[in-house]
Amino acid sequence: MGTAHNLLVISDLHLGEDLGSPSASRKRHVAQTEEALVSFFAHYSLTRLDDLPWKLVIDGDMIDFLSVALLPEEIGIEGTEDDAVFGFGASEAAAQAKLERVITRHAAFFDGIARFLDVGNEVHVVTGNHDAELHFDRVRGLFREALESRCQHPPGDRLAFHPWFFLEPGFVYIEHGHQYDPFCSFDHPLTPEDPLDPTVLEENLGIAAMRYLGNHLPFDPDATADLSFFEYLRLLSNVQGDVAGRVVGGYSAVVRALAYQWWVRLRNPGAFLRRMEHRRRRMDALAISSGIERRVLDRLHKLRRPPVFVGLLQLVRSVMLGRLLSAILLPPILFSTFLVMTTVSLKVAMGTATFVLAAFVVLQLWLALGRDNVDPTETMVKTARRITRILDVPFVVFGHSHVPLARKLSQDGWYFNTGSWAGGSERNGAFTHLVLRRVDARVRAALCRWQSNESRELRAETMRLGTRRPVGHGTAY
Numbered sequence: 001m002g003t004a005h006n007l008l009v010i011s012d013l014h015l016g017e018d019l020g021s022p023s024a025s026r027k028r029h030v031a032q033t034e035e036a037l038v039s040f041f042a043h044y045s046l047t048r049l050d051d052l053p054w055k056l057v058i059d060g061d062m063i064d065f066l067s068v069a070l071l072p073e074e075i076g077i078e079g080t081e082d083d084a085v086f087g088f089g090a091s092e093a094a095a096q097a098k099l100e101r102v103i104t105r106h107a108a109f110f111d112g113i114a115r116f117l118d119v120g121n122e123v124h125v126v127t128g129n130h131d132a133e134l135h136f137d138r139v140r141g142l143f144r145e146a147l148e149s150r151c152q153h154p155p156g157d158r159l160a161f162h163p164w165f166f167l168e169p170g171f172v173y174i175e176h177g178h179q180y181d182p183f184c185s186f187d188h189p190l191t192p193e194d195p196l197d198p199t200v201l202e203e204n205l206g207i208a209a210m211r212y213l214g215n216h217l218p219f220d221p222d223a224t225a226d227l228s229f230f231e232y233l234r235l236l237s238n239v240q241g242d243v244a245g246r247v248v249g250g251y252s253a254v255v256r257a258l259a260y261q262w263w264v265r266l267r268n269p270g271a272f273l274r275r276m277e278h279r280r281r282r283m284d285a286l287a288i289s290s291g292i293e294r295r296v297l298d299r300l301h302k303l304r305r306p307p308v309f310v311g312l313l314q315l316v317r318s319v320m321l322g323r324l325l326s327a328i329l330l331p332p333i334l335f336s337t338f339l340v341m342t343t344v345s346l347k348v349a350m351g352t353a354t355f356v357l358a359a360f361v362v363l364q365l366w367l368a369l370g371r372d373n374v375d376p377t378e379t380m381v382k383t384a385r386r387i388t389r390i391l392d393v394p395f396v397v398f399g400h401s402h403v404p405l406a407r408k409l410s411q412d413g414w415y416f417n418t419g420s421w422a423g424g425s426e427r428n429g430a431f432t433h434l435v436l437r438r439v440d441a442r443v444r445a446a447l448c449r450w451q452s453n454e455s456r457e458l459r460a461e462t463m464r465l466g467t468r469r470p471v472g473h474g475t476a477y
Contacts, residue, residue, distance in 0.1 A: 004052050004438060005052050005053050005054060005055050005122070005438075006048075006049050006050070006052050006053075006054055006055070006435070006436060006437050006438055007054070007055050007056075007057060007168075007172065007434070007435070007436035008044060008054055008055070008056045008057070008433060008434070008435060008436075009056075009057045009059055009174060009397055009416075009418050009433060009434040009436070010040075010056070010057075010058055010059065010418060010421050010433040010434075011058065011059035011060050011061060011128070011176065011399025011400070011418045011419075011420070011421065012059075012060065012061040012128070012399050012400070012402055012418075012419070012420035012421055012422060013033060013037065013058070013061065013062050013063075013109075013421045013422055014030075014033070014061055014064040014067070014130065014420075014422045015030070015033070015034070015062060015063050015064060015102055015105075015106045015109060016063055016064045016065070016067060016068050016098065016101065016102035016105060016106070017030060017064035017067035017068075017422070018030040018067075018105075019067065019068045019069070019098075019101055019102070019105060029422065029430075030422065032430075033421060033422040033430070034106055034108055034109055036421070036430075036431050036450055037109055037112060037421065038108050038109065038111075038112045039450070039453050040112075040431075040433075040450050041112035041113060041115065041116045042112065042115070043453060043454070044056075044116065044121070045112075045115050045116045045118075045119050045121070046119075049437050050437070050438070050439070052438065053120050053121050053122070054116075054121040054122070055121070055122045055123075055124060056116065056121060056122065056123045056124065057124045057126060057166050057174050057397075058123065058124070058125050058126065059126045059128070059166075059174050059175070059176055059397065059398070059399045059418060060126050060127060060128025060129070060130075060131065060175075060176025060177070060178070060399050060400065061128035061129065061130040061131055061176065061399065061400070062125060062128070062131055063098075063099060063102055063130070063131040063133075063134075063143075064130045064131070065090065065095055065098050065099075065130060065131055065132075065133045066090075066129075066130050066206070066207060066210040066211065066214075066215075067130070067210060067214070067215060068098040068101060068102065069086075069087035069211075069215040069216075070087050070088050070094060070097055070098060070101075071083070071084060071087055071088075072084055072088070075088075075094070075097040077093055077094065077097065082253065085249075086211055086212050086215070086216070086250070086253065087211065087215060089200065089201075089203065089207070089211055090132065090133055090200060090201035090203070090207055090211075091199055091200045091201075092133070092136040092138060092139065092199045092200070093199070095133035095136060095139045096138055096139055096142055098133075099133075099139060099142050099143060099146075100142070103142075103146045110146050110147060110150055111150055113147060114147055114150035114151045117147065117151055117153075117155045117158055117159065118151055118152050118153055120158075121158070122158040122159070122160070123147075123155070123158065123159050123160075124160050124161075124162060124166050125143075125159075125160070125161045125162065126162045126164075126165065126166050126174060126175065126176055127161070127162065127163050127164070127176065127189070128176035128178060128399065128400065129176065129178035129181075129184040129185075129186075129204075129206055129207075129400070130206075132186065132192050132201055132207075133201065134161060134163075135163060135192055135193070135201070136199075140161050144159060147159060163189060163190055164189040164190060164286070165300075167290065167292075167391070167393075168393075169291075169391075169393070170392065170393060170394075170465065171393060171394070171395065171443070171465060172393060172394075172395040172396070172397060172436065173387055173388075173391055173393045173395070173396050173397070174396075174397040174398075175396075175397075175398060176398065176399050176400050177376070177380050177398035177399055177400035177401065177417075178206075178400050179303075179304040179305070180303070180304060180305050180376055180379050180380050180383050180398075181305060181376040181379070181380075181400065182205075182305040182306060182307055182308050183204070183205045183206055183307075183308060184204060184205070184206035184400070185204060185304055185305050185306065185307045186201075186202060186204060186307060187202065187306065187307060187310065188279050188301065189301075189304075190279060190282040190283060190286065191275050191278055191279045191282065193275075194264075195264055195265070195268060195271035195272055195274075195275050196264060196268065196271050202261055202307075203257045203258070203260075203261060204261075204307045204308070204309065205254070205258060205307070205308050205309070208253070208254045208257040208258060209254055211253075212249075212250040212251075212253035212254050212257070213247065213250035213251065213254060216246050216250060217246070217247070258308065258309045259309075261307075261309040262309045262310070265310070283297055283298075283301075292391075296390060296391070299390050300387070300390060300391075303383050303386055303387070305379065375401070376400070376401055377401050377403055377405070377417075380398050380400070380401060380415075380417070381405075381407055381409075381415055384396035384398065384407075384409060384415035385409045385410065385413070385415070388409055388410065388413040393413075394413055394414065394443075394463050394465070395413075395414055395415075395416065395436070395443070395445060395463075396409070396413070396414075396415050396416075397415075397416045397417070397418060397434060398415070398416075398417050398418075399417065399418050399419075399420070400417075401417055401419075402419060402420035403417060403419055404417055404418065404419030404420075404432040404447055404449075404458065405417040405419070405447075406445075406447050406458075406459040406461065414445060414461055414463070416434050416445065416447055418432055418433055418434050418447075419432035420432065421433065430449075431449050431450035431451070432447065432448065432449050432450075432458070433447075433448055433449075433450065433455065434446070434447055434448070435448055435455055439462075441464055441465055442462050442463065442464050442465065443462070443463055443465055444460060444461070444462045445460065445461050445462075445463070446458075446459070446460040447459045447460070
């Protein structure tokens with residue numbers, strides 16, 4: 001397992017989410033996020049437990065590329081009609097421009113990590129769904145340059161990027177967790193690019209919703225994530241006409257983007273054959289670099305939830321398109337039924353009305369039962385349990401859900417969710433993180449919250465190591 005060390009795990013920093021956002025509350029809590037991060041890095045740059053260095057794992061959504069809305073004229077890059085209206089999507093060129101703005105906006109964050117690296121610690125960045133643009137070489141290179149220019153000593157391999165997961169065999173498996181959420185997952189974590197354009201990421205529902213809707217609304221899109229169809233209609237009825245128009249236009253663009261992803265898969269099999277070959281090569285390379293057998297990697301990948309655009313029915317349910325069509329078609333259907341009842345015999349009229357009512361009820365039940373749960377928490381817990389068995393590790397750590405959690409999985413396994421460093425609320429809080437401390441042959445895992453310049457424990461568990469069969473030897477680009 002290399003040099004002995006202790007682990008820090010944080011996730012969901014969402015740096016840059018206030019750039020271009022109309023929400024003033026976001027600007028306030030982003031400033032609070034950075035202030036807490038700077039003090040966190042300063043503390044652990046000076047503090048070691050048992051004189052062991054730290055490995056800091058930033059478990060996804062470090063940079064919020066999705067929330068940085070840039071128009072073509074702002075960065076001097078030619079764009080499409082959608083780019084001019086909604087801002088650039090998840091392309092490599094746009095991601096570089098967005099990251100440059102984040103580096104300027106959060107210079108104190110980069111200064112803090114540089115000092116943390118300079119005292120001999122390591123930083124490992126796991127890709128999430130909001131920073132999936134780290135898939136691109138030039139984007140990772142720009143991030144590394146921003147840190148190396150601030151470091152007194154070149155970090156070298158003490159700064160590493162992980163496209164899928166971070167693994168210390170027999171000890172801990174760390175993944176962001178968005179692959180178990182069909183609203184935010186990609187078809188494959190190693191090939192998230194569009195099948196027809198490798199310089200652009202495929203647009204899953206999370207990317208499309210933020211680009212076309214969330215970045216252009218005066219309220220926080222996170223607060224509306226779990227609203228029902230009729231709650232959305234009620235929200236629209238209470239906003240000004242121009243906002244309602246933006247919502248309707250953005251919703252149409254979301255449906256169009258997801259339909260495009262589905263249509264490409266149907267009409268361009270050659271593109272998918274090429275991407276399957278890329279995927280095979282990348283999986284083979286990961287198997288070699290990580291020391292994990294290819295069949296084990298395949299088992300891990302099968303745990304994912306496919307994105308909603310893979311199946312047409314799932315796509316229709318996920319964007320509530322069926323309910324919208326029902327609401328539009330119901331008045332003419334009822335009117336037609338009324339005409340039938342007034343022009344034919346009572347027996348035929350009653351039969352027609354019964355059939356229409358039954359069909360409508362069945363449709364609503366199908367739409368209600370088929371829609372995925374927006375909250376992926378329980379799915380992630382079940383997945384963590386399977387991962388402990390596949391990889392034989394005592395600890396599995398996810399982020400993504402923004403809900404800090406410690407859950408016993410089995411006699412010798414624990415699941416932790418690091419919650420969110422950003423976006424404090426009365427329900428979930430913020431600045432939550434995990435501290436994994438080695439004590440002889442044991443590891444003490446403490447889920448903590450950063451308060452008053454120290455890590456205050458919310459839940460702690462101690463487990464013995466050394467009885468498990470190691471699988472692989474870690475992963476990195």
